[in-house]
Amino acid sequence: MTDAHTTKDQPHICVLINASSGKQGADGARARIEKAFQSAGTPAEIRVLAKxxxxxxxxxxxxxxxxxxxVAAGGDGxxxxxxxTLRGNGTVMGIVPLGTFNYFARSLDIPEDIESAVELILxxxxxxxxxxxxxxxxxxNNASLGAYPAILRTREETYRKWGRSRLAAYWSVLVTLVTLRRPLKIHIEADGYARTHRTPLAFAVxxxxxxxxxxxxxxxxIAAGRLALFVAPDTGRWGMLKNAAMLAMGRAQRDIPFDLIGAKQITITAHRKRNDVACDGERSxxxxxxxxxxxxxxxxxxxxKDRQAGTR
Structure with missing residues (x-):
């Protein structure tokens, strides 16, 4: 483990900015990032990703x-x-969080302020x-099947109309769950666990x-290097609304009887051959x-520097 300046006094740095991340837009973020690197006396090439x-x-x-x-400058997605792209290639990644929730950056104690994030990179x-x-x-952070990918579809439309905010994100949850059609039928196999579920939502964290x-x-x-897979109970539409509220208030485990499976490898077979999947807020x-x-x-x-490897 080495510090960022170990190999060179002037590291060769590229910043990739998502043009659609955050509230201030790519132009405002780019100006602040450029100024932060210039103030530190370290050049960086800025490349703006197309929407x-x-x-x-x-x-x-x-x-x-x-x-x-x-450097990845954007939201979790x-x-x-x-x-x-970088995994397994040996290239170091820096983070400038520009998203709505920034779970990955926050889990690593990376500051959400642009200037502080750039200082950390250096x-x-x-x-x-x-x-x-x-x-x-x-x-x-997470990958999910079922209701959450549908929520993202609604969120995209809400953001286009009203802009990005946590309130808009929570509104998308409400709208989606009120109109959601039917739950998934899936079969899960993991480290000796094998069971078929009927569920509105399954997500691995x-x-x-x-x-x-x-x-x-x-x-x-997660501390043991496993994924934590949660399978929600099939409670019907109004039960899902209640469960969504419990998740938003941080009371999920106490009030929702999730099935929890921990494993390094999990296989999920779905009744539908093609499904929407959400990974870190991006749908495919x-x-x-x-x-x-x-x-x-x-x-x-x-x-x-005081952040050690391991659980985040």
Missing amino acids: GGQISTSAQGALDDEFDII TIAGIAG NGAQRPVPIGTINGHTFL NNAFQLRQMGLEGEEH RMRAPFDLRAIPDELTVIVP
Whole structure:
């Protein structure tokens, strides 16, 4: 484990900014990031990602250009997309959180203020961070099937109309659950566990900090290098609304009888062959069965020097 300045006095740094992350927009974020690096006397190349994607392509371009540090400036989805390209390649990732919730950055004690985040990139330490994958797709916080991908679809429409905010995100939950059609039928196999469930929501978590925020147990699984998979009970539409409220208030474990499965590898077979999947707030379509894995030490991130490797 080394500090960020160990190999060079002037590391070769590329910053990838998501044009659609955060409230201030790419122009405002870019100006502040550029000024922060200039004030520190360290040059950085800023590349703005186009709206709607091309995150992995841009990250691969930065890899091909052999930058020492590639900085992900955006929300959890942007950071996960860049991490998916960098994992296993040996290139160090810095973080400038620009999203609504910033669970990944907060779990690593990375400041949400742009100037402080840049200072950390230049003076922090490199630490290995565990990741999760679903059918090979990287996630840093969680991956889910069922209601949550539907919520994201509604959230995208709400953000377009009213802008990004936590209130808009919670409103999307309410609207989606009132109109949700029917639960999933899935079969789960993991470390000797085998059971069929009828459920509105199944989600795997790879972030102990997010578990605490949601009032969920399972930190011991993440500390042991496992994913924590939660399967919600089939309570009907109004029961789901109540459960969503409990999650929002951090009272989930006390009030919702989730089934909790901890394992390094989990296979989920779904009745529907193609399903919406949400990974760190980004929605995509994937084909069942779903192969979920906990993978250690494939991603290196700059964090505070007193932050040790391990559970986050």
